[in-house]
Amino acid sequence: GDSVTQMEGPVTLSEEACLTINCTYTATGYPSLFWYVQYPGEGLQLLLKATKADDKGSNKGFEATYRKETTSFHLEKGSVQVSDSAVYFCALINFNKFYFGSGTKLNVKP
Amino acid sequence: NAGVTQTPKFRVLKTGQSMTLLCAQDMNHEYMYWYRQDPGMGLRLIHYSVGEGTTAKGEVPDGYNVSRLKKQNFLLGLESAAPSQTSVYFCASTKLAGDHEQFFGPGTRLTVL
Numbered sequence: 001g002d003s004v005t006q007m008e009g010p011v012t013l014s015e016e017a018c019l020t021i022n023c024t025y026t027a028t029g030y031p032s033l034f035w036y037v038q039y040p041g042e043g044l045q046l047l048l049k050a051t052k053a054d055d056k057g058s059n060k061g062f063e064a065t066y067r068k069e070t071t072s073f074h075l076e077k078g079s080v081q082v083s084d085s086a087v088y089f090c091a092l093i094n095f096n097k098f099y100f101g102s103g104t105k106l107n108v109k110p
Numbered sequence: 111n112a113g114v115t116q117t118p119k120f121r122v123l124k125t126g127q128s129m130t131l132l133c134a135q136d137m138n139h140e141y142m143y144w145y146r147q148d149p150g151m152g153l154r155l156i157h158y159s160v161g162e163g164t165t166a167k168g169e170v171p172d173g174y175n176v177s178r179l180k181k182q183n184f185l186l187g188l189e190s191a192a193p194s195q196t197s198v199y200f201c202a203s204t205k206l207a208g209d210h211e212q213f214f215g216p217g218t219r220l221t222v223l
Contacts, residue, residue, distance in 0.1 A: 004152075036212075041216075042216060042217075043114070043200055043202075043214030043215050043216050043217055044153075044200070044202075044212075044214045045214070046211045046212070049211070089152060089153070096141070096158070096160065097155060097158070097168065098143070098153075098155060098212065099155075100145075100152040100153040100154075101152050102150055102151055102152040103152050
């Protein structure tokens with residue numbers, strides 16, 4: 001069945017460091033891919049998405065490129081801020097169903 | 111717009127008790143979803159609905175029932191709660207199918223003793 005695998009956390013970085021959170025997927029057909037962010041005590045919010053191969057999603061300095069050849073959708077940011085501290089979820093939608101990765105907690109220290 | 115709201119925010123049950131979680135959305139969305147979130151496991155889909163009067167099973171439907179009598183509401187029921195159902199439950203809605211963004215509620219933290 002369809003699934004999403006993302007790197008385990010927590011990831012701890014200093015402010016202004018570079019971030020990469022790896023995400024790979026298994027799916028039949030042509031899924032759309034997403035990154036969601038969850039701040040403490042809140043529900044998930046959409047961060048960015050890509051709907052077809054080679055699309056790049058971007059928002060708030062975060063980027064991810066839909067790589068069909070490697071079935072990956074890695075999240076990157078060139079310079080993280082303390083306010084980026086949250087849990088990040090990679091997800092895909094295929095045939096009306098969403099599948100989420102297990103989440104990666106990011107801690108950014110001042 | 112309130113977006114997606116969930117009631118209650120917290121609940122403690124004893125094994126065998128029943129309860130209903132309510133999800134409401136005011137965005138006129140067609141699709142609604144119930145997930146559970148457990149440590150290290152991300153979100154897992156329990157049930158979903160593609161429109162008023164419809165429901166379908168997700169990844170982990172056992173022990174839960176749902177109803178979508180009104181377009182704006184999606185109810186999740188536990189008939190006989192078990193400790194394994196201790197979790198945080200999230201409701202979400204989407205305007206349509208496909209690559210549309212899911213909007214999430216704030217979650218309900220349920221503990222079953």
